[in-house]
Amino acid sequence: MVASTASRLSPPRFSTPSPSLHPPNRRSRFSPVRAAKLEAVLSIGAHLIPHPRKAASGGEDAFFANSDAGGVFAIADGVSGWAEKNVNPALFSRELMRNSSNFLNDEAVSHDPQILLMKAHAATSSIGSATVIIAMLEKTGTLKIASVGDCGLKVIRKGQVMFSISPQEHYFDCPYQISSEAEGQTYKDALVCSVNLMEGDIIVSGSDGLFDNIFDQEIVSIISESPSVDEAAKALAELARKHSVDVRFDSPYSMEARSRGFDVPWWKKLLGGKLIGGKMDDITVVVAQVKTVVVPEDEVQGGDTEEQKGNEQGAAAVVAYKMNDEEVA
Numbered sequence: 001m002v003a004s005t006a007s008r009l010s011p012p013r014f015s016t017p018s019p020s021l022h023p024p025n026r027r028s029r030f031s032p033v034r035a036a037k038l039e040a041v042l043s044i045g046a047h048l049i050p051h052p053r054k055a056a057s058g059g060e061d062a063f064f065a066n067s068d069a070g071g072v073f074a075i076a077d078g079v080s081g082w083a084e085k086n087v088n089p090a091l092f093s094r095e096l097m098r099n100s101s102n103f104l105n106d107e108a109v110s111h112d113p114q115i116l117l118m119k120a121h122a123a124t125s126s127i128g129s130a131t132v133i134i135a136m137l138e139k140t141g142t143l144k145i146a147s148v149g150d151c152g153l154k155v156i157r158k159g160q161v162m163f164s165i166s167p168q169e170h171y172f173d174c175p176y177q178i179s180s181e182a183e184g185q186t187y188k189d190a191l192v193c194s195v196n197l198m199e200g201d202i203i204v205s206g207s208d209g210l211f212d213n214i215f216d217q218e219i220v221s222i223i224s225e226s227p228s229v230d231e232a233a234k235a236l237a238e239l240a241r242k243h244s245v246d247v248r249f250d251s252p253y254s255m256e257a258r259s260r261g262f263d264v265p266w267w268k269k270l271l272g273g274k275l276i277g278g279k280m281d282d283i284t285v286v287v288a289q290v291k292t293v294v295v296p297e298d299e300v301q302g303g304d305t306e307e308q309k310g311n312e313q314g315a316a317a318v319v320a321y322k323m324n325d326e327e328v329a
Contacts, residue, residue: 049240
C-alpha cells in the first residue's frame with residue numbers, strides 16, 4: 001500500500017452553511033442559538049460526457065454519489081483495451097460502482113474508502129478492469145481518499161489548488177487498475193491519504209478524461225464563475241470535451257507525452273511540427289463543496305439512534321453513467 005502525507009492542510013473550521021459556491025454571509029449576532037455542534041457535509045454535483053464514438057453505449061466511465069453521513073463519491077473508468085477481447089469495458093466499472101454503493105453502510109467499512117474498495121472489488125464478477133477513486137468526508141471535516149490509477153482529485157481553497165493526488169502508473173498511458181484478473185492491482189495497491197478541509201473548500205475529482213484535457217488555472221476559473229456545484233461540474237466537463245477534440249490545443253496530455261519522449265517524426269519537427277492536441281475520452285467530473293449543518297444538542301445526544309435512522313431512510317445513492325445523452329441511474 002502506498003500512503004501519502006501530502007495532505008497537511010489547516011484543521012477544520014466551520015461556520016454557517018452556504019447554498020452556493022461563493023463565500024457564505026456572516027450570521028447575524030442577534031440570531032438565536034441553541035446548544036449545538038457543527039458537522040461537515042458535502043454538496044455534490046456531477047456530469048458525465050462519453051467519448052464521441054461511445055456515446056450510443058453510454059461510454060465506459062461510471063460514478064456514484066451519496067450525501068449520507070457527511071458525503072461520499074466514487075468514479076470508475078473502465079479500461080477500453082478489453083474491447084479488443086470482445087469484452088464490454090463498461091460492465092466492470094458499472095458493477096464496481098453499484099457494489100461500492102451497496103456496501104456503503106456495511107459495518108465493516110466503517111467510513112474507510114479502502115475497505116469499501118476491497119468489498120466492492122471482491123463482489124464484482126464482471127470481466128474487465130478500471131481505474132477508480134473513492135472519497136469520503138467525515139463529519140469532522142476530514143476527507144479520506146483511496147485511489148488506484150489515474151482518476152484525479154484536487155482541493156481548491158480561496159482560488160488556489162491546495163491539494164492534489166498523483167496518478168499511479170506502470171508507464172506512460174498505462175495506469176494501475178483494479179481488475180478481474182489475478183495479476184491486476186487490488187485495494188492493497190491503492191494510494192491512501194486524507195486531508196483536513198474547511199467550510200467552503202471545493203473538491204474537483206474526475207476520470208483522466210478531465211485532467212488530460214484541462215489545466216488547473218482553467219479549473220479554478222470555472223469554479224470561481226459557477227453558481228453551484230452542478231453548474232461547475234457541467235462547465236468543467238464541457239470545456240474538457242471541447243479541448244479533447246481540438247487538434248490544435250496543447251493539452252496536458254500532449255505536454256506530458258512530449259516530456260516522456262513521445263513526439264512526431266524528426267522530419268515533421270524540421271517543418272515546425274510537434275505532438276499536440278486534446279485526448280478524446282470519456283469525461284466524468286464530480287464537484288463537491290464542504291458545507292456545515294447545525295445539529296441541535298438534543299439531536300446530538302440521541303446521535304446513535306438518529307444516525308441509524310439516517311442510514312436507513314437517508315438520501316439514496318446515485319449510480320450513473322450516460323446512455324444516449326441521458327443519465328442512467
